[in-house]
Amino acid sequence: MEHYGPETYGELNADVYDEWHAGLDPTDAVRCLVELIEQGPGGPVLELAVGTGRVTIPLAAQGIDLRGIDASAAMVDRMRAKPGGDRIPVVLGDMADVDPGTDDQFGMVFVVFSTFFFLMTQDEQVRCFDNVAKRLLPGGRFVLECPVPDVARYQRNQSVDVHDVGLDHVRLVTVRHDPVGQRFDGHHVLIGTGGIRLAPVSMRYAWPTELDLMARLAGLELRHRWGGWHREPFRGEGMYVTVYEKPA
Structure with a gap:
């Protein structure tokens, strides 16, 4: 990113x-x-x-x-x-x-x-x-x-996972996988009554x-x-x- x-x-x-x-x-x-x-x-x-x-x-x-x-x-x-x-x-x-x-x-x-x-x-x-x-x-x-x-979890080198669900919020993790660079680039996405928060993370x-x-x-x-x-x-x-x- x-x-x-x-x-x-x-x-x-x-x-x-x-x-x-x-x-x-x-x-x-x-x-x-x-x-x-x-x-x-x-x-x-x-x-x-x-x-x-x-x-x-x-x-x-x-x-x-x-x-x-x-x-x-x-x-x-x-x-x-x-x-x-x-x-x-x-x-x-x-x-x-x-x-x-x-x-x-x-x-x-x-x-x-x-x-x-x-x-x-x-x-x-x-x-x-x-x-x-x-x-x-x-x-x-x-x-x-x-x-x-665990690269097998990615379909078309991407994934969306649900990490937490509550009455007033949901937290997702979205990731793009680069198999050549051996990289994961993604976001924790917190959706709640106060709006949407993005928390980026990249790993090699x-x-x-x-x-x-x-x-x-x-x-x-x-x-x-x-x-x-x-x-x-x-x-x-x-x-x-x-x-x-x-x-x-």
Whole structure:
């Protein structure tokens, strides 16, 4: 979409993000991340795309030395308004740069809720992997939660789905699929008594094997791939968790 940038989604959706994603319970993600942090090298932890702090705040509450990056000031403001959110250092910037504003090396870098796909080109995704690898301590991990692309759901490379229906509103998600660019461009469309609200979103998806190649180019090794935060077997569908490791 024209004029869509790294900050667009957050700037336009921050006020409704938590409401629209209320079903994404971060408890399992926090538990698994804490276990991975304890198994890795000592050092601070960096979250890419902290958003409104749905994972950031409960993870920091576990005593983790956590830093963050996000492109949207509106999302970070939402995080800082929550209890504990104002104590987490966050830098505004493009997560592909992996620039926390310090020279720190990290025991772990992670990005959840499919947000890695908000990097809109393959070059940006490769650059993110490369910069993560440079920031990791030997033995450090890069953890990603991503969806397996479900391109079969699109007829004529488009879809309209109903996400919520109430007495005075309906929320639709409309998407155009670009199979060549591996892109989804769409809108959350909220229709209610007050009118119509559009919330744009664009993503550049990548297949698990493509992510593995990006990791290899950056000098990272595949350590784990699970079908979720309970470390269940990966079956090639739905959300999955991948752990890459920098050789010691």
